[in-house]
Amino acid sequence: MTNWKYTTDGDVAIITWDMEGRSMNVMTADVIRELDGHVDAVLADDSLKGAVITSAKNDMGGGVDLTMLAEIKATAAKEGGNVGEALFGFVWALHSLYRKIEVAGADPKTKKGGKVFAAATPGTALGGVFELLLACHRRFAADNEKAKLGLPETLVGLFPGAGGTTRLVRMLGVMGAADYLLQGKLVNPKKAKAGMLIDEVVPADELVAKAVEWVKGSSESDAVKPWDAKGYKIPGGAPYTPQGFPTFLGATAMTHGKTAGVYPQTNAMLSAVYEGALVDMDNALKIEARWFTSVLMDPRSAAMIRSLFVNKQAIEKGARRPDVPDAKVRKVGIIGAGMMGAGIGFVSARAGIDVVLVDRDQDAADKGYATIEGLLDEGVKRKKVTEDAKASILARVNATPDYDALKDCDLIVEAVFEDPKIKAEVTAKVEAVIADDAIFATNTSTLPITGLAEASVRPDNFIGIHFFSPVHKMMLVEIIKGEKTGDLAVAKALDFVRQIRKTPIVVNDARFFYANRCIIPYLNEAMIMVSEGVNPVLIENAAKQIGMPVAPLQLTDETSLELGHRIMAATKAQMGESYVGTGADDVITTLYEGEGRAGRKNGKGFYDYDEKGKRAALWPDLGKHFPVSEDQPDFEEVKNRLILSQVLEAVRAKEEGVLVDIREGDVGAILGWGFAPWSGGPMSWIDLTGPKEVVAICDALTEKFGDRFAAPALLREIADKGETFYGRFQPQQAAA
Numbered sequence: 001m002t003n004w005k006y007t008t009d010g011d012v013a014i015i016t017w018d019m020e021g022r023s024m025n026v027m028t029a030d031v032i033r034e035l036d037g038h039v040d041a042v043l044a045d046d047s048l049k050g051a052v053i054t055s056a057k058n059d060m061g062g063g064v065d066l067t068m069l070a071e072i073k074a075t076a077a078k079e080g081g082n083v084g085e086a087l088f089g090f091v092w093a094l095h096s097l098y099r100k101i102e103v104a105g106a107d108p109k110t111k112k113g114g115k116v117f118a119a120a121t122p123g124t125a126l127g128g129v130f131e132l133l134l135a136c137h138r139r140f141a142a143d144n145e146k147a148k149l150g151l152p153e154t155l156v157g158l159f160p161g162a163g164g165t166t167r168l169v170r171m172l173g174v175m176g177a178a179d180y181l182l183q184g185k186l187v188n189p190k191k192a193k194a195g196m197l198i199d200e201v202v203p204a205d206e207l208v209a210k211a212v213e214w215v216k217g218s219s220e221s222d223a224v225k226p227w228d229a230k231g232y233k234i235p236g237g238a239p240y241t242p243q244g245f246p247t248f249l250g251a252t253a254m255t256h257g258k259t260a261g262v263y264p265q266t267n268a269m270l271s272a273v274y275e276g277a278l279v280d281m282d283n284a285l286k287i288e289a290r291w292f293t294s295v296l297m298d299p300r301s302a303a304m305i306r307s308l309f310v311n312k313q314a315i316e317k318g319a320r321r322p323d324v325p326d327a328k329v330r331k332v333g334i335i336g337a338g339m340m341g342a343g344i345g346f347v348s349a350r351a352g353i354d355v356v357l358v359d360r361d362q363d364a365a366d367k368g369y370a371t372i373e374g375l376l377d378e379g380v381k382r383k384k385v386t387e388d389a390k391a392s393i394l395a396r397v398n399a400t401p402d403y404d405a406l407k408d409c410d411l412i413v414e415a416v417f418e419d420p421k422i423k424a425e426v427t428a429k430v431e432a433v434i435a436d437d438a439i440f441a442t443n444t445s446t447l448p449i450t451g452l453a454e455a456s457v458r459p460d461n462f463i464g465i466h467f468f469s470p471v472h473k474m475m476l477v478e479i480i481k482g483e484k485t486g487d488l489a490v491a492k493a494l495d496f497v498r499q500i501r502k503t504p505i506v507v508n509d510a511r512f513f514y515a516n517r518c519i520i521p522y523l524n525e526a527m528i529m530v531s532e533g534v535n536p537v538l539i540e541n542a543a544k545q546i547g548m549p550v551a552p553l554q555l556t557d558e559t560s561l562e563l564g565h566r567i568m569a570a571t572k573a574q575m576g577e578s579y580v581g582t583g584a585d586d587v588i589t590t591l592y593e594g595e596g597r598a599g600r601k602n603g604k605g606f607y608d609y610d611e612k613g614k615r616a617a618l619w620p621d622l623g624k625h626f627p628v629s630e631d632q633p634d635f636e637e638v639k640n641r642l643i644l645s646q647v648l649e650a651v652r653a654k655e656e657g658v659l660v661d662i663r664e665g666d667v668g669a670i671l672g673w674g675f676a677p678w679s680g681g682p683m684s685w686i687d688l689t690g691p692k693e694v695v696a697i698c699d700a701l702t703e704k705f706g707d708r709f710a711a712p713a714l715l716r717e718i719a720d721k722g723e724t725f726y727g728r729f730q731p732q733q734a735a736a
């Protein structure tokens, strides 16, 4: 199979990437080998001045095929080879090819006689593909608003390790490159040009012609990159210069402040940048390749790639979808135009689905419509949405109190008040007008689906689709099967989530489903600690150090103490005598009932907020109600309490069959409530820590704090047998 086409236009070769049978090009071992051959052909052909590297697809390419990494490791391990060597071999092959393009046959001493390579990207170019662009002498991009350019590696546990880190720092300086490298910031072609990531934005139909024209008119000096020319200095200065020193110091401090040092890839990247800046280009690339290999060998990075790339994609592509024909949604009816309903309406209409937004009266429905309009206006203001797009999205929304308007909807999402009686009334009213095969979904956050389905005459078509707030920002959607939910309903829900480009997990019915069930014990554990006299600053910092993006007291403020109070009251009412109170109840009651502190929403919670709503310091009077004791606990113990409160609940969800697939448990935890992403999720965290070690921590915590830390039987069994979670449930991914 050929992946590239090689043609010529006079003295310019045109190397066009077009992988058969794929809508998007990706870097594979074959792609790299073939391109290497074509580059050799250009360099060996005296009649050529240079080449244009482009793509026949809408985009240049999505990056390196990361599934290949696991294959390289597995093959090396199976054949008894050295895994590190095998990985470095792959990394170095890519580096060598890109450097060959960059040097382009020039004499190593005089730098004369090199050919030129221009890159011409019709659309998106990410990761390893964008690094190919960086190796070229000039970069052209088609004027394509939808195109995304950049280096998102850090988001999946890697860093740009095919020369991208070294080249970008040499192009933009450490500070200039920081956002692209550390945050994986992606930009469209115009912004990329303004940021000097690319050289020219040209009309799409002139893309290759312009690049060819440039190669034809290029001069010898165009073939020499600035860092290969005499007297080159890194913008902003190298580490041991008066200007560069504070920059490097600042960048390191800033990065550690943001990441708490838990991400192996950012530490390795900083080292590659620092050490690389001290030497010439060839040595800098070697240093980068070695640090990159060390990241590939780090089990934390492997766990991140497994969850955030491989399994997230598998889930999005329908790993859990029942085998029924395409069930794409044409028209969705949303009942309840409040905060959630309007958000669901917005993401649906944006995805091209017709929306009927129903509320109790026209005013309430109009409010939902206005919320959608507001979100679009924000997009227009930030230049993410054009006025035309806004108009066509709004034209898809019919806001009305008239249930008859729902009659040709093939999916209903109910998002009215969290009251089973109201939900039952709405179910009956809707089912009276919709078709027999339409699916009815409820967005309830706490009420079991099986119970709500009792109000339905078609319980097999009844399902839970649980969104998180704010709907337009949160990527996870929980799909909940009631006892009687059928395959068509699951397929419909999954196809809907795919249409609106979010990530679904499919779980079975239980109180709080999966995500909320795990997050509540985390928030409670922090409040229990406050009630015990643990310093709140210690609690918040411990959470940051285990890699939680938002500390628990801060998160309680964000979701509101009022909600915490409501959940506490509802749980008490439902569990009756069997309810076991904890110190968290005292803290919630004291703050919310006693002091009227509802959280960010009323500007006072565990923290104080200024008039603009900006979080200030912890509430100084917290210590009056819950004095900080003189004897503070061991920091490790606080960290263990915070992480295990989440992890053990996830294991219980698996044990009870609420969670079916551990891949969903891991991906859902990271996307749903920000569970320490560096670990790849709760089950991956257990495997990384070692199940035996986790059980030992549980035993110690149980003795001190009680049964909530008791190791679930499933965990104990896995530990006793010397297994791991992935080893047992996903054996082919166990050695990720």
Ligand code: NAD
Binding pocket: 335, 336, 337, 338, 339, 340, 341, 358, 359, 360, 364, 414, 415, 416, 417, 418, 419, 422, 426, 443, 444, 445, 446, 466, 467, 468, 469
């Ligand atoms: P909300 O109060 O903002 O909106 C509810 C809307 O339902 C209101 O506009 C109300 O007028 C409308 N409504 C009430 N009775 C109705 C009826 N009989 N017919 C038509 N419309 C009716 O509430 P919300 O925060 O959007 O929550 C809605 C649902 O989503 C609840 O079940 C809630 O548990 C769930 N949920 C909320 C969140 C969250 O963070 N707020 C997250 C996930 C799920």
